[in-house]
Amino acid sequence: MARGSRSAQIPDEADSKSQRTRARILDAAAHVLSVKGYAGTRLSDVADYAGLQAPAIYYYFPSREDLIEEVMFAGIADMRRHLQEALDELPDGTEPIDKILAAVDAHLRHELELSDYATASIRNSGQIPERLRTRQQKETNAYNALWLRLFSEAADAGQLRSDLEIRVALGLVLGALNWTAEWWNPRRTSVDTVVANAQSFVRAGLSPASAPARRRRGSGSRR
Amino acid sequence: MARGSRSAQIPDEADSKSQRTRARILDAAAHVLSVKGYAGTRLSDVADYAGLQAPAIYYYFPSREDLIEEVMFAGIADMRRHLQEALDELPDGTEPIDKILAAVDAHLRHELELSDYATASIRNSGQIPERLRTRQQKETNAYNALWLRLFSEAADAGQLRSDLEIRVALGLVLGALNWTAEWWNPRRTSVDTVVANAQSFVRAGLSPASAPARRRRGSGSRR
Amino acid sequence: MARGSRSAQIPDEADSKSQRTRARILDAAAHVLSVKGYAGTRLSDVADYAGLQAPAIYYYFPSREDLIEEVMFAGIADMRRHLQEALDELPDGTEPIDKILAAVDAHLRHELELSDYATASIRNSGQIPERLRTRQQKETNAYNALWLRLFSEAADAGQLRSDLEIRVALGLVLGALNWTAEWWNPRRTSVDTVVANAQSFVRAGLSPASAPARRRRGSGSRR
Amino acid sequence: MARGSRSAQIPDEADSKSQRTRARILDAAAHVLSVKGYAGTRLSDVADYAGLQAPAIYYYFPSREDLIEEVMFAGIADMRRHLQEALDELPDGTEPIDKILAAVDAHLRHELELSDYATASIRNSGQIPERLRTRQQKETNAYNALWLRLFSEAADAGQLRSDLEIRVALGLVLGALNWTAEWWNPRRTSVDTVVANAQSFVRAGLSPASAPARRRRGSGSRR
DNA sequence: AATGAATGAGTCTTCATTCAT
DNA sequence: GATGAATGAAGACTCATTCAT
Numbered sequence: 010m011a012r013g014s015r016s017a018q019i020p021d022e023a024d025s026k027s028q029r030t031r032a033r034i035l036d037a038a039a040h041v042l043s044v045k046g047y048a049g050t051r052l053s054d055v056a057d058y059a060g061l062q063a064p065a066i067y068y069y070f071p072s073r074e075d076l077i078e079e080v081m082f083a084g085i086a087d088m089r090r091h092l093q094e095a096l097d098e099l100p101d102g103t104e105p106i107d108k109i110l111a112a113v114d115a116h117l118r119h120e121l122e123l124s125d126y127a128t129a130s131i132r133n134s135g136q137i138p139e140r141l142r143t144r145q146q147k148e149t150n151a152y153n154a155l156w157l158r159l160f161s162e163a164a165d166a167g168q169l170r171s172d173l174e175i176r177v178a179l180g181l182v183l184g185a186l187n188w189t190a191e192w193w194n195p196r197r198t199s200v201d202t203v204v205a206n207a208q209s210f211v212r213a214g215l216s217p218a219s220a221p222a223r224r225r226r227g228s229g230s231r232r
Numbered sequence: 233m234a235r236g237s238r239s240a241q242i243p244d245e246a247d248s249k250s251q252r253t254r255a256r257i258l259d260a261a262a263h264v265l266s267v268k269g270y271a272g273t274r275l276s277d278v279a280d281y282a283g284l285q286a287p288a289i290y291y292y293f294p295s296r297e298d299l300i301e302e303v304m305f306a307g308i309a310d311m312r313r314h315l316q317e318a319l320d321e322l323p324d325g326t327e328p329i330d331k332i333l334a335a336v337d338a339h340l341r342h343e344l345e346l347s348d349y350a351t352a353s354i355r356n357s358g359q360i361p362e363r364l365r366t367r368q369q370k371e372t373n374a375y376n377a378l379w380l381r382l383f384s385e386a387a388d389a390g391q392l393r394s395d396l397e398i399r400v401a402l403g404l405v406l407g408a409l410n411w412t413a414e415w416w417n418p419r420r421t422s423v424d425t426v427v428a429n430a431q432s433f434v435r436a437g438l439s440p441a442s443a444p445a446r447r448r449r450g451s452g453s454r455r
Numbered sequence: 456m457a458r459g460s461r462s463a464q465i466p467d468e469a470d471s472k473s474q475r476t477r478a479r480i481l482d483a484a485a486h487v488l489s490v491k492g493y494a495g496t497r498l499s500d501v502a503d504y505a506g507l508q509a510p511a512i513y514y515y516f517p518s519r520e521d522l523i524e525e526v527m528f529a530g531i532a533d534m535r536r537h538l539q540e541a542l543d544e545l546p547d548g549t550e551p552i553d554k555i556l557a558a559v560d561a562h563l564r565h566e567l568e569l570s571d572y573a574t575a576s577i578r579n580s581g582q583i584p585e586r587l588r589t590r591q592q593k594e595t596n597a598y599n600a601l602w603l604r605l606f607s608e609a610a611d612a613g614q615l616r617s618d619l620e621i622r623v624a625l626g627l628v629l630g631a632l633n634w635t636a637e638w639w640n641p642r643r644t645s646v647d648t649v650v651a652n653a654q655s656f657v658r659a660g661l662s663p664a665s666a667p668a669r670r671r672r673g674s675g676s677r678r
Numbered sequence: 679m680a681r682g683s684r685s686a687q688i689p690d691e692a693d694s695k696s697q698r699t700r701a702r703i704l705d706a707a708a709h710v711l712s713v714k715g716y717a718g719t720r721l722s723d724v725a726d727y728a729g730l731q732a733p734a735i736y737y738y739f740p741s742r743e744d745l746i747e748e749v750m751f752a753g754i755a756d757m758r759r760h761l762q763e764a765l766d767e768l769p770d771g772t773e774p775i776d777k778i779l780a781a782v783d784a785h786l787r788h789e790l791e792l793s794d795y796a797t798a799s800i801r802n803s804g805q806i807p808e809r810l811r812t813r814q815q816k817e818t819n820a821y822n823a824l825w826l827r828l829f830s831e832a833a834d835a836g837q838l839r840s841d842l843e844i845r846v847a848l849g850l851v852l853g854a855l856n857w858t859a860e861w862w863n864p865r866r867t868s869v870d871t872v873v874a875n876a877q878s879f880v881r882a883g884l885s886p887a888s889a890p891a892r893r894r895r896g897s898g899s900r901r
Numbered sequence: 902a903a904t905g906a907a908t909g910a911g912t913c914t915t916c917a918t919t920c921a922t
Numbered sequence: 923g924a925t926g927a928a929t930g931a932a933g934a935c936t937c938a939t940t941c942a943t
Contacts, residue, residue, distance in 0.1 A: 026923095044358075044359075045271065046269040046270060046272070046359040047269060048269055048270075049270060049271030049272075050271075051916070052916075053916075061923095061924075062925055062926085063916090063917080063925095064918080064924075064926085065923075065924050067918075067919085072918080073918090132358070133269075134414070135355065135414060136267075136268060170436065172428075172429075172432050173432060173433065174421070174425065178429060178433060180415045181433050183415075184412060184414070184415075185405070185408040185411070186407070187407065187411055188403065188408070188411055189404070192406075193403070197399075198397070198399075202397065205395075206395075206397055206401060210396065213436055213437050215433070216436070218436065250905075253907095274934090275934065275935090276933075284907075284908090285909080286934085287908065287937090288907055290935070291905090291906065296933095296934065472902090473902080476902085490804070491717065491805060493718060494715055494716075494718030495716060495718075497937070498939090499936095507902095507904090508905085510903075510905085510938095510940080519939090581713075582714060618874075619875055622867075623867060623872055624875060624879060626857070626858060626862070627854040627858070627875065627879050628854070630853050630854040630860070631853040631857075634852065634854070634857055635850070637803070638852075639849070643845075644843070644845075648843065648846065652842055653846075655841050656842065656850050656883040656884070659887065660882050661879070699927085720911090720912070721914090722912080722913095731928070732929095733915080733928080733929065734928050736915080737926085741913085741914080742913065
């Protein structure tokens with residue numbers, strides 16, 4: 010259930026013992042948050058999970074809210090970085106629709122493989138109090154802007170069906186992706202299968218019917 | 233933000249003053265639950281929203297947990313009834329894919345127009361403690377079974393692309409629908425638009441490419 | 456466990472339906488009080504036991520405290536009346552020690568056979584708040600005065616051992632009697648046996664050793 | 679009114695500051711319990727008496743019930759230990775009746791001098807809910823068994839009047855002793871006086887009349 | 902004469918947070 | 923760096939009491 014820690018993904022984050030403890034607390038908070046929700050996240054549970062006593066958390070974070078805010082922020086911030094990197098790696102001239110499929114791949118793999126942070130961030134975005142949202146909101150907007158640009162480019166290239174409204178279509182796609190965390194069972198389906206199905210579903214769901222169902226050239230998937 | 237009360241939807245539920253108060257409390261709980269999450273739902277907030285004092289709740293429900301359990305259960309139970317009724321109304325001989333589109337219509341309209349219950353139920357299904365899940369779980373399974381049958385029939389009729397795994401595709405579709413509650417803004421998009429986009433997206437996303445994109449005959453939408 | 460109601464013992468107390476309901480509430484309160492103690496006595500339990508709803512009690516008593524006060528008062532008041540009557544029935548010239556034995560008989564039978572009131576009164580005398588004690592205190596003093604007179608007369612007649620202090624001896628005797636409610640099991644020992652043992656114990660415990668252990672002439676027991 | 683703390687009586691119980699605080703809470707609970715009764719015992723009163731805030735109690739005890747259960751248990755457990763020690767100190771060959779008198783001495787002094795625990799235990803034994811009784815019940819049975827053995831030995835030695843039933847006589851004696859806590863006023867009578875009177879009363883009350891009233895040789899009394 | 906419905910006060914309990922060590 | 927001990931604020935729940943019917 011618990012998935013990879015952030016520090017393992019991000020260079021220059023695991024240094025001194027102190028920083029490692031801090032990371033352990035963040036990871037624990039992300040995990041508890043993704044399971045219990047904002048209001049249900051108790052510092053004692055986080056501390057248990059991190060292997061220390063609750064008051065120790067205060068050595069690293071000024072308050073419960075700050076800790077949670079950082080987890081939520083890291084959730085989308087990492088997601089955005091991950092997506093940006095995936096897009097940057099695409100060769101010039103990649104078709105808009107293939108960029109979208111690459112984004113589907115990046116989003117899903119990050120959500121399912123890498124991080125309680127993503128789940129925490131996704132599940133609790135509607136429940137945290139306003140005052141914790143500022144940084145997260147900006148990052149979310151930036152993330153959505155990335156996606157929106159992809160969709161706009163696809164629309165401009167005639168690769169988006171004309172009966173779809175861009176924003177609505179984007180909401181539906183992101184929903185399909187975000188929700189996987191709720192039902193995906195790694196023992197029944199591999200991540201690869203989920204990714205492949207999602208890409209197929211999204212491509213067909215968005216593309217104009219006239220477009221011959223070209224075999225995709227692996228551009229959106231790393232394997 | 234607050235949407236229709238259950239009792240307005242369900243006949244024989246709004247009778248005596250007592251029953252109306254009980255319904256008001258349930259509606260309030262559904263609303264708070266959908267916004268604040270399981271652990272964040274305070275009886276005092278529910279009471280405020282229902283226009284009475286917190287202890288009055290105990291006149292109608294034995295405990296906070298019982299109240300919440302009933303909301304969660306009612307959430308999917310109503311959803312299932314709503315979907316079942318929508319399917320029952322379809323004319324014999326309706327194509328499998330059109331049944332799915334009708335289900336998309338029913339699901340979305342219930343979620344967006346009718347009920348905090350659905351949102352409460354959807355958002356909190358992963359957060360409530362085990363002991364509150366029994367009834368809800370059964371109902372959820374039954375609901376999913378309804379959908380699964382639709383997808384199976386579509387697959388048998390060759391109306392589902394062969395590169396899609398039924399269960400994965402279903403998860404993606406339900407995710408796209410469930411997530412709408414998170415981003416839909418009634419002031420920017422009408423429910424009809426969301427429904428139309430979702431139906432178009434789902435039809436195209438599932439159907440074999442060869443299938444000519446027939447204009448849908450309104451079978452899935454009642455308006 | 457529940458023993459006789461007061462009204463059955465006291466003439467002119469069971470009249471109209473209203474008065475019977477009032478008596479039922481008092482009896483119920485005495486019962487609950489004797490089992491749960493002062494603070495543990497809830498009006499809802501009293502109401503259950505009396506076969507009505509809690510608010511109905513307010514038709515007969517201004518408050519919980521008034522109800523309890525009346526039970527406590529009735530407890531010793533009845534006890535005193537009962538003892539007084541028993542003493543009044545004794546023939547002139549009854550020996551002081553035999554009067555004490557008659558009192559032992561009266562006290563025990565009232566406590567064990569007749570009344571939750573006595574038990575309630577005895578068990579809770581130390582726990583009720585000061586302001587409820589006034590009437591009860593006076594009655595208790597009067598009751599103790601009755602006993603004290605008996606002991607004084609016995610002392611004057613040389614029927615109390617000189618190494619006993621009157622008040623201490625009285626405390627011990629009343630303790631032996633009062634405590635029977637805590638251990639007596641009607642299925643193992645008859646009231647008659649308890650009374651006989653108590654009389655024997657008290658007579659021997661108080662009388663000067665020189666006094667030949669006369670067979671008692673039944674003066675202290677009516678059966 | 680408040681009497682000695684347990685820890686003062688029991689070696690190896692007053693150690694670290696933490697243990698002393700725990701002991702203070704127990705002492706306070708015993709005191710409140712002996713005055714207010716089971717249902718009337720508020721954690722806030724206990725906390726006041728112990729000189730801390732109510733929630734601090736939860737640092738030492740999992741719940742109000744656990745705290746009370748421990749007080750009740752300690753009440754008789756200490757009593758039994760105290761009695762056992764007193765009996766163990768008696769020289770071999772002590773007459774059965776003198777053992778009983780020694781037990782009277784031990785019981786009374788513990789009850790009057792040492793402990794709110796005894797009073798709490800005695801007064802509330804009938805009022806606490808079943809689930810708190812398990813340990814206490816066992817200890818009470820063991821305590822009563824000690825006394826019963828003493829009475830049996832006395833009966834076997836012909837030192838108990840034949841018109842007394844052992845169990846009834848024991849009930850009367852323990853009642854006389856237990857009840858002293860209800861009336862004893864240290865400003866009017868010394869503990870020694872109460873003990874002396876009780877021993878005299880019990881010896882005479884139990885012994886066969888034929889037995890010449892030997893002067894007791896102080897075996898049962900410390901003076 | 903009695904009840905259904907509701908409330909206000911109070912109690913237990915949890916939990917973030919502090920602080921001395 | 924971390925913990926044991928403690929606190930204040932808040933929340934669920936109980937219960938005596940009220941009031942309209």
